[in-house]
Amino acid sequence: MGELWTQMGSLMATIMFVYAMVERFFPAALRDTLQIHTQKVVNLLYPYVQITFPEFSGERLKRSEAYTAIQTYLSENSSQLAKRLKAEVVKDSQNPLVLSMDDDEEVTDEFQGVKLWWAASKTASNPHAYSFSYYSPPDGKRYFKLTFHKKHRDLITISYIKHVLEEGKEIALRNRQRKLYTNNPSSGWYGYKQSKWSHIVFEHPATFETLAMDHRKKEEIINDLVKFRNGKDYYAKIGKAWKRGYLLYGPPGTGKSTMIAAMANFMNYDVYDLELTAVKDNTELRKLLIETSSKAIIVVEDIDCSLDLTGQRNMRRERGEEEEPKDPSKKDEEEGNKNSKVTLSGLLNFIDGIWSACGGERIIIFTTNFVDKLDPALIRTGRMDKHIELSYCRFEAFKVLAKNYLDVDSHNLFARIANLLEVTNVTPADVAENLMPKCVNEDVEACLLNLIQSLERKVTEEEEEEAGLNEEKDKEEPTQQENKNNGHSVEDVKENGFML
Ligand SMILES: Nc1ncnc2c1ncn2[C@@H]1O[C@H](COP(=O)(O)OP(=O)(O)OP(=O)(O)O)[C@@H](O)[C@H]1O
Numbered sequence: 001m002g003e004l005w006t007q008m009g010s011l012m013a014t015i016m017f018v019y020a021m022v023e024r025f026f027p028a029a030l031r032d033t034l035q036i037h038t039q040k041v042v043n044l045l046y047p048y049v050q051i052t053f054p055e056f057s058g059e060r061l062k063r064s065e066a067y068t069a070i071q072t073y074l075s076e077n078s079s080q081l082a083k084r085l086k087a088e089v090v091k092d093s094q095n096p097l098v099l100s101m102d103d104d105e106e107v108t109d110e111f112q113g114v115k116l117w118w119a120a121s122k123t124a125s126n127p128h129a130y131s132f133s134y135y136s137p138p139d140g141k142r143y144f145k146l147t148f149h150k151k152h153r154d155l156i157t158i159s160y161i162k163h164v165l166e167e168g169k170e171i172a173l174r175n176r177q178r179k180l181y182t183n184n185p186s187s188g189w190y191g192y193k194q195s196k197w198s199h200i201v202f203e204h205p206a207t208f209e210t211l212a213m214d215h216r217k218k219e220e221i222i223n224d225l226v227k228f229r230n231g232k233d234y235y236a237k238i239g240k241a242w243k244r245g246y247l248l249y250g251p252p253g254t255g256k257s258t259m260i261a262a263m264a265n266f267m268n269y270d271v272y273d274l275e276l277t278a279v280k281d282n283t284e285l286r287k288l289l290i291e292t293s294s295k296a297i298i299v300v301e302d303i304d305c306s307l308d309l310t311g312q313r314n315m316r317r318e319r320g321e322e323e324e325p326k327d328p329s330k331k332d333e334e335e336g337n338k339n340s341k342v343t344l345s346g347l348l349n350f351i352d353g354i355w356s357a358c359g360g361e362r363i364i365i366f367t368t369n370f371v372d373k374l375d376p377a378l379i380r381t382g383r384m385d386k387h388i389e390l391s392y393c394r395f396e397a398f399k400v401l402a403k404n405y406l407d408v409d410s411h412n413l414f415a416r417i418a419n420l421l422e423v424t425n426v427t428p429a430d431v432a433e434n435l436m437p438k439c440v441n442e443d444v445e446a447c448l449l450n451l452i453q454s455l456e457r458k459v460t461e462e463e464e465e466e467a468g469l470n471e472e473k474d475k476e477e478p479t480q481q482e483n484k485n486n487g488h489s490v491e492d493v494k495e496n497g498f499m500l
């Protein structure tokens, strides 16, 4: 063994000596020729192909998208195999500390039975080369190097690299922090911080499991969403933009906003809450649409209150008929609307005009308490493809709320509650409020009894109200009859035979 080391040492020394001689005495031109020929010989004998993906490319030295996608792909798939890892803080990620392989580390990957090698490397540092550049690192340029056997060239260059880039982007999307956006008034669109949307991190805990509604209806919505999410090729095949509209309608407190949050969590989409009254005109509306990303839900809450979009009312005005008397509480709202010149046609174009197709994979949701007030054109199929009614709380929805709030599946008070929920209309919001323990020592039974009391009170109130109405009706009826008989009661008519 000792002899072997001695021989190796002397061989190395000889190589170094010859290399130093060549460097020193060979003319530069001759040296280059020698290098080219040596490379050719090596290429003949070396059966592997190498591809490098530099971190910064292009004139503006922007971080390469391919590099980022490869880094994400390798972090997820191969970081367990690497022995030396690098921890980086990544902005907008669910897990801000991301581990990736360190420089000069190598991992293997396999694709369709073919083995390949990824290495993370960096060129020697040159502190002067980029001293003026903000983007470039002073410690050399990083790159990934992919090595594979030349007989798999087609498979790797055509399929594998595409797979890595797509998978990397998909992982980044999955791990990103989702955002809730709202539109800025257009006065803030210019200047130093020009942005049409402001955002915060979207952190609503609602899910379809916690949403109280009919089980079958819930399943139907989930299936519809899954079909939409996987429908990229289908939408392309039928020549339709990859988007879908949902209209959520029902009384206040029945879970419309909660369902939007559950949908966003289920689909892993961002939410754009569009405040229509802050949009000046149709052009601005289009600009806002262009600035939304794909994998997003665009929401217009209370569409009936946002703008004067009720076609019926416009038609009535055209016919010169009187409008319904205005609710004084809506005065302020309408005054705000006067500043907005967004028209119904602008909104229709927003939903399904040519511009709406840019980006793809978007869901548009309108919510309203009064579905009948909306223009049929606004909610026709193709614009609002699926109409979902969220209604009052029945027993099945109650069971979900009882599970959420009290963690019970059954109780002997459930039967009474079921009967009460059949005869009165209460919203899930009301039921939820009653189920919530009001102090630390309130147990399940106390909460259920609270609910029963509140439901019974409501039933009694409704009965009294109905009795009052009937009484009024009874009083009114003879008066009407008297009027008809010119001031004489039915009995008068019968007795005296007055008839007109
Ligand atoms: N179907 C439901 N499932 C679970 N919780 C619900 C449901 N409906 C209402 N809630 C509860 O009631 C609260 C109010 O519900 P939400 O804001 O979703 O109602 P909404 O239909 O959007 O009302 P509005 O029409 O006034 O905007 C929620 O915070 C939620 O806790």
Ligand SMILES: [Mg+2]
Binding pocket: 256, 257, 258, 301, 367
């Ligand atoms: Mg709401």
